[in-house]
Amino acid sequence: MGAKIPQADLKPGDVLLMQGTGIVSDLIRMFDQGRYSHAAIYDGQNVAEMLSPGTTVRPVAESVADAWFVDVYRFISNDGQPLGNPGLDPQPVLGRIRYYEQNRQRYAYEQILLLALLCATRSEAQQNLSPVLAMILRRILDSAAEKIASMIHAGKEPMICSELVYRCYTEAGPLYAIRVRGADLPRLAAEAAVTVRTEALTPEEADFKREATTFLLNYAAAKRRNLGTREFASAASPRDIVAASTVADFVTPRDLATSPNLQMVGTLA
Numbered sequence: 001m002g003a004k005i006p007q008a009d010l011k012p013g014d015v016l017l018m019q020g021t022g023i024v025s026d027l028i029r030m031f032d033q034g035r036y037s038h039a040a041i042y043d044g045q046n047v048a049e050m051l052s053p054g055t056t057v058r059p060v061a062e063s064v065a066d067a068w069f070v071d072v073y074r075f076i077s078n079d080g081q082p083l084g085n086p087g088l089d090p091q092p093v094l095g096r097i098r099y100y101e102q103n104r105q106r107y108a109y110e111q112i113l114l115l116a117l118l119c120a121t122r123s124e125a126q127q128n129l130s131p132v133l134a135m136i137l138r139r140i141l142d143s144a145a146e147k148i149a150s151m152i153h154a155g156k157e158p159m160i161c162s163e164l165v166y167r168c169y170t171e172a173g174p175l176y177a178i179r180v181r182g183a184d185l186p187r188l189a190a191e192a193a194v195t196v197r198t199e200a201l202t203p204e205e206a207d208f209k210r211e212a213t214t215f216l217l218n219y220a221a222a223k224r225r226n227l228g229t230r231e232f233a234s235a236a237s238p239r240d241i242v243a244a245s246t247v248a249d250f251v252t253p254r255d256l257a258t259s260p261n262l263q264m265v266g267t268l269a
Contacts, residue, residue, distance in 0.1 A: 003266035005072045007060050012044035013075055013083045013090045015165055015262055017253055018067040024111045027140075031118035034254030037111075038067070039162040043097045048168075050109035050161040055100045060268075070268040076261055077175060092172035100164060107164075108147075108156040114252070116144030117160065117219070120212035121250060134204035141215045148222050158222050166251040169261075178262065180247060180255045223249050 017036040019029070025037035040049035040063060047063035049056055064070045075083040075093075083090050100107070119137050151158050169176045256262055 004269040005266040006269045010042050010060070010072065010268075011074065011084065011090075012042060013093045013169075014042040015073040015075070015256060016040045016042060016047065016064070016070050016268065017073060017257055018064060018070045020067055024115055028111070028115050028118060028253075031115065031122050032252045032254045034252070034257055036071070036253035036257060037114075039165045039253045039256055041097060041165045041168055043094060043101070048097050048101055048164070050107065050159055050164045052108065052110055053104070054107040054109070054156065055104035055159075055164065057101050057104075064268060071257075071264055072266055072268055073256070073262040073264050075169065075176070075178075076263050078179075078261070083176075088175060093168055093176055096168040096171045100168065106155075106157060107159045108151045108154070109159055109161060110144070110147045112140065112144050113147055113158055114160045114162075116141050116215060117250060118252065120215050131204055134208050137208055138211050141211045145215055145218060148218055152222055158219065160251075162251045162253050162256055163248050165256060166248050170248065178256070178259050180251055180259055220249070 016039070018038040018040070019025070019035055020037040028037040029035065038049070040047045042048075042060070043057070046057045047060055049058075049063060077083075077088055081088050083093070119140055148158055166178055166180070169178045257264075
């Protein structure tokens with residue numbers, strides 16, 4: 001734990017990484033191999049985050065009420081400049097936050113979605129599966145698939161909590177890009193899913209692999225259907241954002257916590 005950060009000392013653009021309560025939060029942390037199960041971003045007055053209805057804006061105290069603890073991270077550019085320094089105006093980032101706040105009805109999120117993505121893309125979840133664990137993981141994927149189907153039916157795009165934070169920075173322009181170590185690995189796993197081989201797997205592993213493949217393909221289809229209609233900040237070209245989107249789809253809370261562009265400054269008091 002770092003220094004205690006009073007709410008009054010939060011700065012626009014601060015990233016809030018939370019350790020939530022409940023079994024789904026515990027499983028997210030287990031598969032993500034990190035301390036956090038939820039991510040949000042501070043807009044200068046309130047917290048913007050992904051919840052079931054979509055992008056949600058609410059007071060800090062309400063947002064963090066159910067968390068065990070909340071760590072505060074601040075953006076540092078590749079040349080070591082903090083957000084707010086001359087030449088690193090926070091307005092482009094705040095503009096992207098406002099965009100998602102104003103278009104909240106276009107997106108939707110469920111915790112089970114992040115958990116399913118971790119199950120489907122983390123190789124640790126796919127090895128040495130017992131029949132019981134395989135059944136549990138398949139149920140997670142089935143539940144997430146139902147959520148995706150309902151989002152598509154409602155005309156919404158699925159977006160996980162950490163993806164929102166990543167997009168608010170990366171879509172603000174090249175100076176604000178968050179580098180994420182290894183975030184392309186799940187993307188590559190998703191792209192390779194169509195050629196998955198199951199001959200060397202146990203029956204439980206093979207069944208799960210097929211379910212994970214189907215889930216990833218459906219998730220990718222749900223994401224790509226709306227990509228061409230998303231408005232972009234003037235600071236970043238659409239081509240840059242399209243390239244970053246394949247990474248953004250799979251960014252997790254742990255990816256944000258381990259990014260060299262996000263520095264922990266303390267724990268929210």
